[in-house]
Amino acid sequence: MWVAVLVATVVAVVVATVALVTVRPWTEEFRHGGLTIAAPPAPVKPFPQLNPASASAPEPSRQGLADALSHVATSPDLGNFAGSISDPDTRATLWSADPDKPMIPASTLKVMTTAAALLVLPPDHRLTTRVVAGSAPGEVVLVGAGDPTLTAQADGKGYYPDGPKLSDLVAQIRAAGHPVDTVVVDTSLYSGPTSPAGWDPADIAGGSWAPIEPVMIDGGRLDPLVEYSPRSATPALDAGRRLALELGADPAKVRLGKAAPGAAELAHVESAQLRDRLRDMMIHSDDVLAETIGREIAAATGGEQSFAGAASATLTALKAAGFDTAGVTQIDNSGLSTDDRVPARLLDRIIAESAASAQPGGADPGGTAAPSVVDTGDTAAVASPLAPLLDYLPVAGGTGSLAVRFVDGGPERSGAGWVRAKTGTLSVSSALAGYVLDRDGRVMTFALMSNDRPPEASRPALDAVATTLRNCGCS
Structure with missing residues (x-):
């Protein structure tokens, strides 16, 4: 009370007289240095650890889960909705809503790409980008191997961690003593169109994708340090132009061509694992990484490195592992196409x-057999x-495409740190x-898949369903 009166008096004096007021310490402790x-x-020293569930x-229980989801799973904000929820210990489907209905998956299709890659490729697989001698004196050929992660940043720190450096190619070419006045770019590894049906060309400038070519710098980003930087419409040629610039050759003379069989290698760099x-x-x-990895899957299985070849190889790998791919229409490996269709059942099952674990789980009580992606000859759990x-999935409220979700003050916040999931977002899905x-x-x-609602409505509704699962003691 007295403080309020004093403050009011000081303000009044200042206003009335425009006098200089010296503010003094409020307490004797301040005056005499007693504070x-x-x-x-x-x-705090953290102790990161992994503990099994x-x-x-x-x-x-199915009934307990149905009761818990009865309100959130019927939200009108979900629109055209399909979902599937399972217990991986028993491989039982616990709850579902139109699980076999083909839905626009958006980027959740990357779950299929990742699964197929893990099934047919070693985890330490790398791609090797090479520079070879050209057919004319002073000519070199940059041979694309499917790696979009090269960087031309002076410090070598481009968009992708551990991306190979263009400067390493330059240093090796110079060390080889090969004079360079012309750079040719060989993109013959890939066939077919550089973008498929259902991709919006406006998204190149919007920063979602670049035409899919087998050599790029920073995924075709014009600004290598910005995730959604506008992309190049000619990423392979741009890589060749930058190589020419670094070698002192004329970037304007860079063209597409093909390396001669058996051409002498002058330099090479490797991608991250x-x-x-x-x-x-x-x-x-x-999206660019998804498409190039899709072509790795095709190459590993003897397929054509194209959109159609990558999609076919992905589905073939999943079918061979015992997954039911009925209802799938796969146009690409990123989920960018609005023509992609995937049932929720398949994503949940993957x-x-x-x-x-590899411990035999038997048949799903709901009637779906467990896929045979593991050798169950040994009874030990593997x-x-x-x-x-599982480790590649974003963490709710923490990493990647889920970093800014599950963080508001609403009930969904309780899912932060507990939900790990691949997101998918298009204007219609x-x-x-x-x-x-x-x-x-x-x-x-x-x-969980929602079509025909704008993301600003459907994403919070999907988050509410996932949070309900976290808060569920539904036994």
């Missing part, structure tokens, strides 16, 4: 198998070959496919 400031606390956690590129693709939903997929640990300590996998 002490405690030493800062010792820094409880083996004795109760299994959610597949496991690292898959993680980047999933965490940041990188993630459930990723979370399952991680699924798809298990790395939102989806979420991943897993969560419920309140009882049980893992549940899910695929």
